[in-house]
Amino acid sequence: MNVEKRDIILKEIQYWRRTKLLPEQYCDFLTNLYSDEGEVPNSNPITLQNLQQGNIKIWMFAFGIISLILLIGFYFSVFPWGLQLATAVSLLVVCYGYAGLLRNRMPIIGLSLAGIGSFLTLGFGLWMIFLHNLEDGLSIPIFVGVCGLLWIILGFTLRIGLLHFGGYGALCLLYAGFAGRVRPEAGVWELQLLWLPLCVLMIWLSWLLYHRVKGVSGVYFGVGALLWLMPEIDSLLLRRDYPAWLSLLLIGKIAAELTLLFLFRKKWIAWVAT
Structure with missing residues (x-):
């Protein structure tokens, strides 16, 4: 096969590997099939090999970027x-x-x-x-x-x-x-009412987007998991008068969150993985 065509095919296989368009084993098979040395050429121009070879374009590009940043x-x-x-x-x-x-x-x-x-x-x-x-x-x-x-x-x-x-x-x-x-005087339980509905909303959006839009469900699930702990974080970091048992409540909520994550791991991992 023509070397130029083979390089194009290998670069395309590398792209499929990075974007998960094909499973890893299929990419390995195609790579071994089309490559004499079993190595996919790296399409990234900024590599140690290119720097070592003295690629003048990379060095001039770096000089221009650094000079522009300093000038600004x-x-x-x-x-x-x-x-x-x-x-x-x-x-x-x-x-x-x-x-x-x-x-x-x-x-x-x-x-x-x-x-x-x-x-x-x-x-x-x-x-x-x-x-x-x-x-x-x-x-x-x-x-x-x-x-x-x-x-x-x-x-x-x-x-x-x-x-x-x-x-x-x-x-x-x-x-x-x-x-x-x-509400600077808001207590612990009022803060729960301020934050936990948002937590439920984000978890619901995660479930909804899992069925409609790919690639964003995990973000909303992560935000929802963070919002579950935000009432206690809000009290500890932004408010002075908080009860001494607040740290115990925070530990209890972390334990409850980890328990729920373990029990429903098959569902939320499917959401996050999309």
């Missing part, structure tokens, strides 16, 4: 407000855009870019808030809410579970802060 870091504070916003949005579009393009063929790089984009979102947003002295108003809560919604939308669209989960984590933080302002 040095002069971002003196940019006009509009240029600051445009710079931040441009970098986020690049990071999240390439994360979406590479999430299947180069999952590690795709996830790394999504993580970098998330950190840049927080960094640039908070930096601009403090540069313009907006931290005393509602700017930070609004910013946290926008970040949460952005991460939820991107995580759902790109099927990046950690980003999706982080979005709901940001909204949980916002909800906890809002509840603390509205």
